[in-house]
Amino acid sequence: MKRFVWLLLVLIVIAIGLSFAMLNPGDAPLDFYFGELTLPISLWLVIALALGALLGMGAAMGVIVRQRWQIARLRKEAETSRSELSELRKLPIRNSH
Numbered sequence: 001m002k003r004f005v006w007l008l009l010v011l012i013v014i015a016i017g018l019s020f021a022m023l024n025p026g027d028a029p030l031d032f033y034f035g036e037l038t039l040p041i042s043l044w045l046v047i048a049l050a051l052g053a054l055l056g057m058g059a060a061m062g063v064i065v066r067q068r069w070q071i072a073r074l075r076k077e078a079e080t081s082r083s084e085l086s087e088l089r090k091l092p093i094r095n096s097h
Contacts, residue, residue, distance in 0.1 A: 017042070 021042035029038045039047075
């Protein structure tokens with residue numbers, strides 16, 4: 001069911017993008033310092049969206065990697081604590097009298 005919802009969402013986004021491209025067929029020039037590039041408006045928007053997504057993922061990668069390292073460290077500590085507790089449970093109980 002979840003896959004179907006994602007597929008439906010992707011199809012809706014594609015349909016909206018195609019209708020936007022059909023409604024705005026005009027070209028837009030972009031002046032660089034070394035030249036000019038003229039592409040359709042819809043293509044400029046797709047390029048901007050892709051660059052924004054890549055920059056956002058790049059910015060998030062530092063946080064994600066740090067969290068994964070922390071999770072691995074905490075799992076190792078938890079396993080060490082479990083094994084230590086298991087060893088302590090095996091020790092005989094002494095009376096303090």
